[in-house]
Amino acid sequence: MxxxxxxxxxxxxxxxxxxxxxxxxxxxxxxxxxxxxxxxxxxxxxxxxxxxxxxxxxxxxxxxxxxxxxxxxxxxxxxxxxxxxxxxxxxxxxxxxxxxxxxxxxxxxxxxxxxxxxxxRLGPDPLRRDAKPELAWQRISGSRTSIAALLMDQSVLAGVGNVYRAEVLFRHGVAPMLPGKTLDRSLWDAMWADLVVLMREGVRTGRIDTVADEHLPEVTGRAPRRDRHGGEVYVYRRTGQPCLVCGTPVAFQELAGRKLYWCPACQPS
Known part of the structure; x- marks a missing residue:
């Protein structure tokens, strides 16, 4: 989608x-x-x-x-x-x-x-200048639901899908199953700011890129990503492949009917 x-x-x-x-x-x-x-x-x-x-x-x-x-x-x-x-x-x-x-x-x-x-009915959209991230925080901080599920709930946060969900959690070392109410406020603020930057770049380029410069193929010598979705990512659709940061195999499971990807070492529970 x-x-x-x-x-x-x-x-x-x-x-x-x-x-x-x-x-x-x-x-x-x-x-x-x-x-x-x-x-x-x-x-x-x-x-x-x-x-x-x-x-x-x-x-x-x-x-x-x-x-x-x-x-x-x-x-x-x-x-x-x-x-x-x-x-x-x-x-x-x-x-x-x-x-x-x-x-x-x-x-x-x-x-x-x-x-x-x-x-x-929608939550704040990181790409809209009239967005109010405080509304998303109110819903997240009062919920026992996992942060991975909350990020995909369009009534909590509008516009974030499977790719941005997986990647922003990885970039901030957040375990997907962490209950929303236990997420630190400063960490949420950092995640929101990161989504704004990543998604604006997605609007500009038409693809989703989340990998820092030091982990790009031309720096590390690895092969570029080959995927119809395009873009260089850390964990999305990389099940079993080594984490680009620590080498641990990327994990996968179904969550609420959607595919979830994360690194068990970089995102410890």
């Missing part, structure tokens, strides 16, 4: 390509046809991301809310737009580009109030 930096990149891209002008909106697949007809030809006021949610604001006509889920993707190119191929839920055609959305978990037209209600 795309993490928050991907949605913020998309919001910036769509705002740049389609914002401030009328947009042709259609649903070649048909599942979004009625809603698309309402905003078709309307001016896109802005596009913004909140956590893993994308919002296209068409003013009085409504707000298109997209959640990509596990399989949703956007594809785009310069005009002219070709005939739609496959199950295109929503197509946008602007002044210079076209964009197709396929396979999202959610693609719906909401009122401004309904969109605000979704945002209100």
């Amino acid at each position: 795309p993490e928050g930096h991907t949605l913020h990149r998309l919001a910036r891209l769509h705002k740049r390509r389609y914002g401030g002008a009328p947009v042709e909106v259609s649903s070649p697949q048909g599942r979004f046809a009625a809603e698309a007809s309402v905003v078709d030809g309307q001016v896109l006021k802005t596009a913004e991301a909140y956590g893993k949610h994308l919002f296209h604001d068409y003013g009085p006509a409504g707000v298109v809310h997209v959640h990509l889920g596990l399989y949703g993707t956007f594809g785009e190119a310069k005009l002219p737009a070709p005939e739609p191929v496959g199950q295109v839920r929503m197509r946008l055609v602007g002044r210079t580009h076209w964009t197709d959305l396929r396979g999202p978990t959610r693609c719906e037209l909401l009122t401004e109030g309904e969109a605000d209600a979704i945002k209100a």
